[in-house]
Amino acid sequence: MYTTFLVGTAGSGKSFLTATLVHYLQTNEIDVRTLNLDPGVLHLPYAPDIDVRDSISIDEIMTEFELGPNGGLVAAVDLITAQSGEIIQEINEFSPDILLIDTPGQMELFAFRPTGVLAATQFGGEKNALVYLMDANLCKTPYGLINSMILSLSVQMRFFFPQLNIITKSDLLTHEKEEELQTWIEDIYLLEDAVNNTVKGEPRELAIKLARTIDDLQLFPETFPISAKENYHIDTLYGKLQLIWQSGEDFQVDDRVIR
Numbered sequence: 001m002y003t004t005f006l007v008g009t010a011g012s013g014k015s016f017l018t019a020t021l022v023h024y025l026q027t028n029e030i031d032v033r034t035l036n037l038d039p040g041v042l043h044l045p046y047a048p049d050i051d052v053r054d055s056i057s058i059d060e061i062m063t064e065f066e067l068g069p070n071g072g073l074v075a076a077v078d079l080i081t082a083q084s085g086e087i088i089q090e091i092n093e094f095s096p097d098i099l100l101i102d103t104p105g106q107m108e109l110f111a112f113r114p115t116g117v118l119a120a121t122q123f124g125g126e127k128n129a130l131v132y133l134m135d136a137n138l139c140k141t142p143y144g145l146i147n148s149m150i151l152s153l154s155v156q157m158r159f160f161f162p163q164l165n166i167i168t169k170s171d172l173l174t175h176e177k178e179e180e181l182q183t184w185i186e187d188i189y190l191l192e193d194a195v196n197n198t199v200k201g202e203p204r205e206l207a208i209k210l211a212r213t214i215d216d217l218q219l220f221p222e223t224f225p226i227s228a229k230e231n232y233h234i235d236t237l238y239g240k241l242q243l244i245w246q247s248g249e250d251f252q253v254d255d256r257v258i259r
């Protein structure tokens with residue numbers, strides 16, 4: 001089983017992309033299943049095959065432990081690992097070739113608490129990939145882009161899965177803006193220029209130092225734009241996921257199930 005975790009800041013498009021990817025894979029007759037790990041979501045743009053909400057009720061948790069909505073969410077996400085047996089059983093029953101895992105809206109609940117890493121180990125297959133969603137709305141300025149890059153790296157630092165970065169909602173960007181973003185990501189000097197042209201004083205110093213650190217690390221994952229709404233680069237994403245799962249070899253239908 002090949003597993004992909006979709007992780008990103010609140011509203012970055014995780015659930016929508018899950019829906020688009022499932023549709024794309026099913027159209028290509030690939031055996032795919034979805035797992036919703038967000039206990040707080042009310043509506044999803046796809047029908048999850050496995051749903052953490054079947055075993056965890058935020059309303060009951062809030063009432064029982066007298067918690068507000070945020071405390072309720074934290075407790076609910078922390079409970080996921082306690083309920084992991086049922087979820088693992090369902091995953092094994094479906095035993096799909098590909099499992100897509102839609103993670104909780106508030107990224108910090110999943111990515112920056114021990115539960116997330118534990119859940120990822122429990123629900124992951126033999127080959128895991130993580131798709132980190134960078135919202136185009138948050139990374140279209142040089143300063144915003146550096147912020148998003150730092151967040152992506154801190155997610156990488158938690159999971160250490162092969163990671164791809166995508167700029168979501170790229171249909172909201174002009175073609176010129178999309179190209180500019182790509183040049184900033186690929187060329188630190190152009191990113192520095194852009195910072196110099198838009199930010200002054202201490203924020204400028206910090207942004208430049210962080211950008212150089214990111215560049216020095218040489219760890220920043222491959223990044224490309226996507227639009228789940230307009231099916232833009234969905235095939236590219238799938239191709240790159242295949243490369244991760246197959247470690248660079250062609251995707252073979254007969255041997256794609258690995259457990």
Ligand SMILES: Nc1nc2c(ncn2[C@@H]2O[C@H](COP(=O)(O)OP(=O)(O)OP(=O)(O)O)[C@@H](O)[C@H]2O)c(=O)[nH]1
Pocket residue numbers: 008009010011012013014015016017038041103104105106168169170171172226227228229230
């Ligand atoms: N224009 C555009 N909007 C998008 C795209 N993908 C998602 N959206 C919109 O962005 C909003 C959030 O999308 P979701 O898929 O719910 O994002 P999410 O990361 O799952 O959100 P939470 O789980 O609540 O944090 C919705 O209004 C979507 O319609 C896209 O490719 N283009």
Ligand SMILES: [Mg+2]
Pocket residue numbers: 014015016038041102103104105
């Ligand atoms: Mg969601």
